[in-house]
Structures are given as structure tokens and as C-alpha cells.
Amino acid sequence: ETGVTQSPTHLIKTRGQQVTLRCSSQSGHNTVSWYQQALGQGPQFIFQYYREEENGRGNFPPRFSGLQFPNYSSELNVNALELDDSALYLCASSLAASGRASYEQYFGPGTRLTVT
Amino acid sequence: GNSVTQMEGPVTLSEEAFLTINCTYTATGYPSLFWYVQYPGEGLQLLLKATKADDKGSNKGFEATYRKETTSFHLEKGSVQVSDSAVYFCALSTNAGGTSYGKLTFGQGTILTVHP
Secondary structure, eight states, rough: OOOEEEEEEEEEOOTTTOOOOOOOOOOOOOOEEEEEEEESSEEEEEEEEEETTEEEOSSSSTTEEEEEESOOOOOEEESOGGGGGOEEEEEEEEOOOOSOOOOOOOOOOOEEEEEE | EEEEEESSSOEEEEEEEEEOOOOOEOOOOOOOOOOEEEOOTTTTEEEEEEEEEEEEETTTTTEEETTTTTTTTEESSSSSEEEOOOEEEEEEOOOTTTSTOOOOOOOOOEEEEEEE
């Protein structure tokens, strides 16, 4: 069983630029969630994708957007980067199915984004 | 809204000491509760979970009991090892219909350092 993978591992961008981060979900999972983890903080929910559509969004501006592809992999796009966007971006996959009591999320290793 | 509060400040213990990390929560509905662990430079790993009141989650010697009356989910281990040094996050998810599947709300994390 292949776990959640993310690319790239590290990224340095300049303020105002755009960035795309990628995530491959764990085999058999159909839902991908993205989280932002600032240094020394707990992860914050950005949004979730299910059946290729956004399925819930946290308190993040529209310049944070995403995609989910038919193979359930996903991209996170951030436009007009700001210094405060510097963080570890975590992708998590899960299996959403009716009747489930809980939806355990399995995390990838993250992409460390630095904005200068 | 949902929130998770963990005990503040890093925890430093000697090997074989008893560990408690406190976690309390506020949630609408009936949340599932989780503990995740993050080793240096890595993503989050699910440590244990509990999906209903009085459930006890356990894994690798760690335990936590879902206490609805006190809205708590404290993490305990009877004898810690140097290899347990990591950051521990308490988290919850609610599965209200029509919202994100398993969206996680995290506490701020507790740094555990275990000395030989």
C-alpha cells in the first residue's frame, strides 16, 4: 500500500509569485485535505477535495485554490505569495463513505515553503 | 465552533518516567478524537483515536480515554523512551452531514523531550 506523497519537499519563492504543490493520495482513498502548519503551531485546515470538487474550506483567502484529479491526486495553488505564507503544507488523504463513524486522515511528509 | 486546547509549554522527562499531556476540547455534535505525533522534519502520524464517549484508544504504549463529561482526551504513557521525543497534537473531527469529511481541528502541539 502506497502512502501519501508530496512534492516538492522544499520550495523557496519570492513575495508576489505563484506556487503549485502536489499530493498523491494513499491507495484506495478518495478525499484529499490540505493543511497549513506555521512554525510552532498546529496545522490549520485550508480545504478538502472530494469527487474533484471542493468540499469545505477553512479561513483562507481565495488566492488559495486547489484541484483534484480523477486519480484522486491533488494540487494546492497559492497566488500572490505573502511572507506569512511561509509554512509547512500538509496533504492528508482519507476514505469518505456513507455510514462511516470517523474519517481517519493519513498525512504526507509535507512541503516546506519559504517566501522571501 | 470547534477548538482544542493542549497543555502549554514543552515537557521534559527522563527515560522511564510517566507521561501525561492534557487535552480538552469544545465541539458541536459528537466528535471523534485523535492524537497525532510529528517527529522532527516529518509529517503527522496517527497515534491513536477514539470515536465515542468512554472509548480508550491505545497504541505503542500510549493511551487516551474519551471523557465526554469533562470534554477531555488526555494522552498517557507509563514509561517513556528517548525515541518518544516528538511533538504531539490532539485533534478532533466532527462528521456533520454536508461538511468536510473528517476535517481536523488541532491543538497547538506539545513538544516532548525525553532524556536518557
